[in-house]
Structures are given as structure tokens and as C-alpha cells.
Amino acid sequence: MDGSISVQDLVKTYKGDVKAVQGVSFEVAEGEFFAFLGPNGAGKSTTVQILTTLVKPTTGSIRIGGVDVGEEPERVRWNIGVALQETGIDPVLTGRELIEMQARLFGFTKKEAKIRAVELLALVDLNDAADRPCGKYSGGMRRRLDLALTLVHKPKILFLDEPTTGLDPSNRKAIWKEIKRLNKEEGTTIFLTTQYLEEADQLADRISIINQGKIVASGSAEELKRTLGFDAIQLLFELDEEAEQAGQILVDVGENIERSKNEVTLYTENGTKLLPDLVRKLDEHNLSPKTLNVKPPSLDDVFINVTNEQKERA
Amino acid sequence: MSEQKKGSFLVDTFVFTKRSIITIIRNPLIFIPNLIISLFFLFVYEGGLSGISELPAFEGANYLAFILPVSIVSAAIGGAGGAGQALVKDLENGYFSRLLLTPSSRLAIVLGPIIAGMLQLLIQTVLILVVAYFLGLEVAAGFGGVIVVLLLTLGWGLAFAGYSVGVALRTKNAQSAQAGTFVFFPLIFLSTTFVPYELIEAGWLKVAATINPTTYLFEAMRSVFIDGWEAWPLVRGFLVIALLCAITISFSAISASKAVSAD
Numbered sequence: 001m002d003g004s005i006s007v008q009d010l011v012k013t014y015k016g017d018v019k020a021v022q023g024v025s026f027e028v029a030e031g032e033f034f035a036f037l038g039p040n041g042a043g044k045s046t047t048v049q050i051l052t053t054l055v056k057p058t059t060g061s062i063r064i065g066g067v068d069v070g071e072e073p074e075r076v077r078w079n080i081g082v083a084l085q086e087t088g089i090d091p092v093l094t095g096r097e098l099i100e101m102q103a104r105l106f107g108f109t110k111k112e113a114k115i116r117a118v119e120l121l122a123l124v125d126l127n128d129a130a131d132r133p134c135g136k137y138s139g140g141m142r143r144r145l146d147l148a149l150t151l152v153h154k155p156k157i158l159f160l161d162e163p164t165t166g167l168d169p170s171n172r173k174a175i176w177k178e179i180k181r182l183n184k185e186e187g188t189t190i191f192l193t194t195q196y197l198e199e200a201d202q203l204a205d206r207i208s209i210i211n212q213g214k215i216v217a218s219g220s221a222e223e224l225k226r227t228l229g230f231d232a233i234q235l236l237f238e239l240d241e242e243a244e245q246a247g248q249i250l251v252d253v254g255e256n257i258e259r260s261k262n263e264v265t266l267y268t269e270n271g272t273k274l275l276p277d278l279v280r281k282l283d284e285h286n287l288s289p290k291t292l293n294v295k296p297p298s299l300d301d302v303f304i305n306v307t308n309e310q311k312e313r314a
Numbered sequence: 315m316s317e318q319k320k321g322s323f324l325v326d327t328f329v330f331t332k333r334s335i336i337t338i339i340r341n342p343l344i345f346i347p348n349l350i351i352s353l354f355f356l357f358v359y360e361g362g363l364s365g366i367s368e369l370p371a372f373e374g375a376n377y378l379a380f381i382l383p384v385s386i387v388s389a390a391i392g393g394a395g396g397a398g399q400a401l402v403k404d405l406e407n408g409y410f411s412r413l414l415l416t417p418s419s420r421l422a423i424v425l426g427p428i429i430a431g432m433l434q435l436l437i438q439t440v441l442i443l444v445v446a447y448f449l450g451l452e453v454a455a456g457f458g459g460v461i462v463v464l465l466l467t468l469g470w471g472l473a474f475a476g477y478s479v480g481v482a483l484r485t486k487n488a489q490s491a492q493a494g495t496f497v498f499f500p501l502i503f504l505s506t507t508f509v510p511y512e513l514i515e516a517g518w519l520k521v522a523a524t525i526n527p528t529t530y531l532f533e534a535m536r537s538v539f540i541d542g543w544e545a546w547p548l549v550r551g552f553l554v555i556a557l558l559c560a561i562t563i564s565f566s567a568i569s570a571s572k573a574v575s576a577d
């Protein structure tokens with residue numbers, strides 16, 4: 001069993017004709033970091049629950065590490081780690097007890113389970129709270145414990161459904177770092193759902209945007225941004241006249257140019273490529289901008305654009 | 315690496331049972347009230363009603379021995395119902411999903427709370443028997459009779475635990491699961507609860523007592539307390555319990571497999 005994910009024509013219709021997922025297909029290679037991005041109710045969690053054996057699909061075929069989820073769910077469970085959107089924690093047990101129990105269920109001996117608990121408690125920074133009942137933990141502490149439970153058996157594939165929701169910025173960064181390390185150093189395949197575009201942008205090799213149960217765009221963060229069109233080159237000058245002059249000189253350089261006061265914005269397919277040519281031309285006319293920025297459109301722009309398009313069509 | 319691993323049903327069951335026992339011990343309020351109510355039954359009925367055992371229908375039996383099964387059975391209901399309650403809590407706080415995501419045996423997941431419930435019930439029953447002993451209980455069938463009573467109680471508890479687990483997995487919420495336990499109050503009281511069959515006046519209650527499985531449980535326990543070793547009441551009692559267990563345990567197993575594949 002390897003670390004790949006393969007989903008073909010996945011459909012899930014809940015009772016009452018709720019079409020949660022409407023024909024989703026994608027492949028994730030071993031060791032890849034894949035992000036599933038989408039607004040509320042898009043079908044992200046439903047997809048995670050189906051991929052992780054918790055919910056049966058209406059139709060479609062799913063292979064996790066080459067193993068059919070419907071046919072051999074137990075084999076799949078040995079190899080995946082899952083942190084659902086809602087944390088799953090027994091409030092009566094302590095963090096240490098929960099981790100040890102989880103380890104025992106994954107075939108660790110008592111002794112191994114104890115050692116693993118110590119490692120994981122340190123990893124998620126819960127040493128101090130380890131022997132308190134989890135019911136008394138804060139939301140962020142619960143999230144971190146939940147993540148530790150997910151990692152107990154060193155799974156080949158990690159499914160993380162909005163793992164950083166409700167975390168403060170420093171804890172969020174720490175979790176990002178750990179997920180990144182697992183992916184880069186251990187070669188763990190990651191399937192992450194998120195509403196933080198920044199998160200997908202920073203972490204994922206590849207992103208699919210899902211909306212109303214359908215994948216509406218896929219690619220690397222860069223590719224997705226490019227599908228939106230253009231980079232923006234922003235030039236700021238000391239004087240308005242300089243900006244006006246620059247506007248005239250550069251008019252045939254980019255696809256589109258805008259000027260307001262001392263600012264010139266140039267839209268072009270690939271900003272970085274164009275830059276040397278642009279600077280040389282300005283230099284020939286003894287113009288030098290105060291600041292110069294090449295800004296790709298943000299993933300926000302892509303996300304809003306793609307999900308809005310859908311709404312308009314519907 | 316983890317590919318060749320096989321789960322161990324015994325380890326899983328042990329782990330889940332241990333966890334359920336810890337949960338019960340840390341929440342004594344789950345079982346203490348129930349135990350107190352059962353002992354209360356014993357004291358009040360023994361104190362207030364024992365005079366009626368002078369009636370000829372009792373054939374000289376001690377009323378304590380007659381009412382004791384009612385106390386034991388009502389305590390058992392509370393104990394066994396705890397298994398369902400525990401699962402409902404897991405379902406509500408999401409821990410059940412976490413357990414389903416482990417490769418552990420699905421049967422072990424529901425067996426853990428049931429076994430813990432049975433152990434709790436065993437301890438409760440021994441406690442009630444000890445109290446009854448100090449109140450002057452004499453068991454006609456001797457120590458073997460006590461073992462028979464414990465076995466009957468366990469069987470009854472298992473049947474009820476199966477039922478409560480099944481209801482819990484189907485309704486998935488605490489209120490409905492709790493409401494499900496009310497079925498058992500008529501079962502206790504529409505029976506030969508306070509007086510022998512011959513003394514029941516109302517025709518409808520006679521009918522109810524006849525079709526009520528609890529009647530045969532009471533009769534089996536009373537036979538060892540009062541009459542000594544008699545085959546027929548015991549055979550009947552164990553048969554009825556075996557039948558009940560078969561029904562409720564299948565009900566809980568089917569409910570468990572449905573709960574696993576939500577739709």
C-alpha cells in the first residue's frame with residue numbers, strides 16, 4: 001500500500017435529496033500536499049468522511065494507497081490518519097490516556113504506547129496538561145490533542161479537515177510547520193481542507209477549489225492565479241508628471257495600463273519576465289520610480305472569482 | 315510498515331472495557347443513585363409490606379426473599395442502561411468517529427461498554443445480596459443458588475444492555491436513549507412484582523404478568539431463594555433470558571453496522 005489517493009466520479013446524496021458531492025474526481029500522488037478549498041457547505045467534509053471510510057458514497061470509486069475503500073476499509077484505516085473538522089475527544093480521560101489508548105488500538109504494546117504518548121505530548125506542546133481530563137482543555141488545546149491522536153501510528157496519508165480553525169496565530173503557525181515537516185521529511189501524503197487561502201497558498205503543492213459539490217478549478221497556487229489572468233506591476237513616482245510620461249512610454253509594453261496621479265499600474269501575463277525591458281525603457285528617458293511592485297493576484301481573487309462565477313451560472 | 319498488521323479482537327475489547335470502567339469510576343453519579351434506589355426498594359417494601367406474607371398464597375415464604383429479585387432487577391436495568399448512555403456520549407462528543415477511524419474491531423467498540431456495565435452490575439448485585447443477608451435473607455438453594463441468581467442477573471443485564479446500545483446507536487442522542495429505558499418500567503411492575511400470581515386480582519394484570527418475560531426471571535430467582543433446587547422455574551427463566559439476549563444483541567449488532575455507514 002502506497003500513499004496515493006484516487007477518486008473517480010464521487011457522488012454523495014444524503015437523505016432528503018441533499019446533493020453534497022456531485023461527481024468529483026482527482027488524484028493525489030504519494031508524498032504530495034493537496035489542498036481542498038471551498039466555501040461553507042461545498043462538500044469538503046463529506047468528501048473527507050467518504051475517503052476515510054466513515055461514510056459510504058452513493059456512487060463512485062475510491063482507492064487509498066491502491067486499496068478500495070469500500071472493499072477493505074480496515075486495511076485503509078491502518079494507513080491513514082484523520083483529523084475531522086469536529087475534534088473527537090473523550091472529556092473524561094486525560095490527554096496522555098487518550099494517546100496511549102489510541103496507540104494500543106493501532107497495535108502498540110503498553111510500553112510502546114507510553115513512549116509514543118510522551119513524544120506526541122511534547123510535539124503538540126501539551127506536557128503541562130497531559131494528566132488533566134481533556135474536558136477541561138481549551139479549544140486550541142483540544143485541537144492540538146486531536147492532531148496528536150491523528151499522528152499516533154505515523155500514517156502514510158493524513159486527512160486534515162480544517163485543522164487550524166480556532167487556533168491563535170502562533171499555534172496555527174506551529175501546526176503548519178509540523179504538517180510541512182511531515183510532508184517534506186517523512187514523505188507523508190497530505191489531504192488538507194481549509195478556508196484559509198493563505199494556508200493553501202503556503203503549504204499545498206496542488207489545490208482544488210470545490211463549490212456546491214463540484215470541483216471548479218485545480219492546479220498549483222501559481223497556476224490558479226494565472227488562470228485569473230495577469231500580474232500587476234505597480235510603479236510609484238515622485239511627481240504626477242513623471243507618472244504621466246511613464247504611462248505614455250509604457251503604453252505598448254503590457255496588455256493594459258492604468259494611471260492615477262503618481263501611480264501607474266501595468267497588467268501583464270508574466271510580470272517578472274517583463275521587468276528588465278520595462279526598467280530599461282524608463283531608464284532611457286531618465287525616469288526612475290520611487291517604488292516598483294510586481295503583485296500576482298491573490299488566491300483570494302481566484303477563490304472569490306471562481307465561486308462567484310458558479311453562483312451566477314446556477 | 316503497518317501494512318501487515320492485524321488487529322487483535324481481544325486487545326481491542328480489553329482496551330475498550332478498561333476505558334469504560336475508568337469512565338464509570340470517575341463518574342460515580344452514574345451508578346450510585348440507581349444503587350441507592352434499589353436498596354431503598356428493599357428497605358421500604360420489606361418494612362412496609364412484609365405483613366402480607368402471612369397470607370396463605372405465600373406458603374410461609376419470607377417476604378424479603380420474595381421482594382429481593384425486584385430490587386436486583388431494577389438495579390440491573392440502571393447498570394445495563396449505562397452502556398447505551400456511554401455510547402450516546404461518545405456519539406455526541408465525536409469520540410465515536412475517532413474510534414471508528416481506528417482499525418479496531420467494530421464489535422469490540424460496543425462490547426467494551428457492555429462488559430463494563432456487566433461488571434458494574436455484578437458488583438451492585440453482590441452488594442444488594444450482602445445487605446439482604448444482614449436483613450436476614452436465607453437462600454434455600456445455598457451458595458449455588460446465589461451463583462444462579464448472579465447468572466440470571468447478568469443475563470438479564472446483557473439483554474437490556476443490548477437493547478440500550480441498539481437504541482443509542484439508532485437515535486444518537488441522549489434524550490431518546492433515555493426515553494428508551496422507560497420500556498422497562500412496565501416490565502418490572504406489570505408482573506408478580508409484589509404478590510404471587512394467585513393473588514393478582516385484575517384480569518388484565520394477570521395477562522400482562524403471563525406474557526411479561528420479567529415474571530419468569532422473578533420466579534426463577536424466587537425459586538432458589540425460597541424453594542431450593544427446582545428445575546422447571548430455572549429452565550424457564552434461563553430460556554426466556556437467552557431468547558431476550560438473542561433478540562436485543564442482534565438488534566444492537568445491526569444498529570452498530572448501520573451507525574458505521576451513515577447515510
Ligand SMILES: Nc1ncnc2c1ncn2[C@@H]1O[C@H](COP(=O)(O)OP(=O)(O)OP(=O)(O)O)[C@@H](O)[C@H]1O
Binds near residue numbers: 014019085195577
Ligand atoms: N449527515 C448529513 N446529512 C444530511 N446532509 C448533510 C450531512 N452532512 C452534510 N450534509 C450537507 O451536505 C452539504 C455539504 O456539507 P459539508 O459538511 O461536506 O460541507 P463543507 O464543505 O465541509 O462545509 P464547511 O466549510 O462549513 O465545513 C451541506 O449542504 C450539508 O448540509
Ligand SMILES: [Mg+2]
Binds near residue numbers: 085
Ligand atoms: Mg466541513
